[in-house]
Amino acid sequence: MALAIITRNLTPSAEQLFLGDLNGDRRIDAADAVLILRHSAGIINLNESLIELADVDGDTDGVGPDDAILVLKRIVHLIDKFPIELPIES
Numbered sequence: 001m002a003l004a005i006i007t008r009n010l011t012p013s014a015e016q017l018f019l020g021d022l023n024g025d026r027r028i029d030a031a032d033a034v035l036i037l038r039h040s041a042g043i044i045n046l047n048e049s050l051i052e053l054a055d056v057d058g059d060t061d062g063v064g065p066d067d068a069i070l071v072l073k074r075i076v077h078l079i080d081k082f083p084i085e086l087p088i089e090s
Ligand SMILES: [Ca+2]
Pocket: 020, 021, 022, 023, 024, 025, 026, 027, 028, 029, 031, 032
């Protein structure tokens, strides 16, 4: 419960900075997409907090190739936000 509150209080810019950044260099680049692909292929296992950063499509189905594609799209500026960052439509 406490963790959920802390997460909600993060500023949008702080969330944006770290979502998709798996190797912790504070940049979203191809190295991060490769980590997502390696994880989804079972070559490496990301830990729980990295999985949270990697699951950028917002469907909470875990980390898969779709998440890697979104990271790549963001690198080339096809998108400027991940689906998980967009407001939920009501
Ligand atoms: Ca990175």
